[in-house]
Amino acid sequence: MKPKGSKNSFTAEVINEMSLKLPSLSVNEGMARAAVAAFCAQLDPEATELADIKCAVSEAVTNCIVHGYRNTIGIIYITVKLCREGIVRIDIRDKGCGIEDVKQARQPLYTTDAENERSGMGFTVMESFCDKVRVYSACGRGTTVTLFKRLRGR
Amino acid sequence: MAKNNCRLQVHCEDGVLEATLGGELDHHGAVAVRTLIDAEICRLKPHKTVLDLAALDFMDSSGLGLIMGRYALMQKNGGELCVRDPNERIVKIFRLAGLERMVKVEYGGKEKEK
Numbered sequence: 001m002k003p004k005g006s007k008n009s010f011t012a013e014v015i016n017e018m019s020l021k022l023p024s025l026s027v028n029e030g031m032a033r034a035a036v037a038a039f040c041a042q043l044d045p046e047a048t049e050l051a052d053i054k055c056a057v058s059e060a061v062t063n064c065i066v067h068g069y070r071n072t073i074g075i076i077y078i079t080v081k082l083c084r085e086g087i088v089r090i091d092i093r094d095k096g097c098g099i100e101d102v103k104q105a106r107q108p109l110y111t112t113d114a115e116n117e118r119s120g121m122g123f124t125v126m127e128s129f130c131d132k133v134r135v136y137s138a139c140g141r142g143t144t145v146t147l148f149k150r151l152r153g154r
Numbered sequence: 155m156a157k158n159n160c161r162l163q164v165h166c167e168d169g170v171l172e173a174t175l176g177g178e179l180d181h182h183g184a185v186a187v188r189t190l191i192d193a194e195i196c197r198l199k200p201h202k203t204v205l206d207l208a209a210l211d212f213m214d215s216s217g218l219g220l221i222m223g224r225y226a227l228m229q230k231n232g233g234e235l236c237v238r239d240p241n242e243r244i245v246k247i248f249r250l251a252g253l254e255r256m257v258k259v260e261y262g263g264k265e266k267e268k
Contacts, residue, residue: 026182030159051212051243058214062181109251117188117219121251125215128250 010132010148012083016042020078024069024094026062032078033057039080040088045151052129053088053149059122060092060145066113068096068143086151095142102135158183161209164194171200176209181216188220192227201233208239217244218251225257236260 018039022028033054040053057078064076074096081089099105106127111120126133132148160183161176173191177183195203203224207213221237228235236258240248248254 026180026185029180029182030178048243054212055214055243055247058180058212062214062216066181117184117223119215119218119222119251121215121218121247124250125247128246 010087010089010150012085012087014081014083017079017081019080022076022078024065024072024074024076024096026065028076029058029061029065032061032076036078036080036090040082040151043082043086043088043151045086049149049151053090053147056126056129056133056147056149057090057092059125060090060147063122063145064092064094064096064143066116066118067099068094070097070113072096088147088149088151090147090149091144092147093142093144098139098141099135099137099143100139102137106135158186160184160187162187162190164190166194166198166200169201171195171198171203172206173203174206174209176211178212179210179217179220180212180214184216184220188223191224195224195227195231199231199233202236203228203233204236204238206238207241207244210241210244213240213244213247215247215251218247218253221253221257222251234258 020032020035022032036057037050037054040050061076074094077093079091083089104110106123108124109120111118126147130147130149134146135143137143159178163174165172171194175187205221205224225235238260240259
């Protein structure tokens, strides 16, 4: 019997998990998305699903580097949980400056860093490529982005 | 300087600057790519710049910023910008930002090199 409410709530029994800790150097963006994708591969996702995950992780990690730890180097904490029913949960956390207005930050094309050609599409990409995106942020304390993806290609 | 996963080759002929990108374009790679392409645009003053993305395997929203920035620069110089042969994944990201309404996208402009 499936746990109650599991269809929409993205809560299912965790079967495997990993965590990763990286300094917020831009060279680690490629490493972070490749590591998460390699771990998720054991759920046998379709190529497009894996590409979605890679891109969403790249956006979240870039946000930690460009915004959370702007002008400083801090640690980015990534945890990936592979759950029953093909659910993947990825938490990407920084202890940086935090987001003052999360609702505004999630608007397409909104950016606080136009001079460095940030497109303001990071959250929009995450939302389009994942089934659910949760953002917790506190000014001066940091931000946690949680990406949920249900793999269908199984 | 740390290794860049994004390869770039620039070639100019008859006032058309072709920048061929390959590998993975993210925030880390975009900085160096932007600097090089802009230097060439300023030096050679092309009337058209083509960003060839046929060999680009990965791009995130940093690529959107790169394309929109080069588009603005070419407009300022009275020229045009065109994107060639983006893969399906990249087109998906273009659509999110409505980029294909702004920048010309062409396909099959030349033989693909991988």
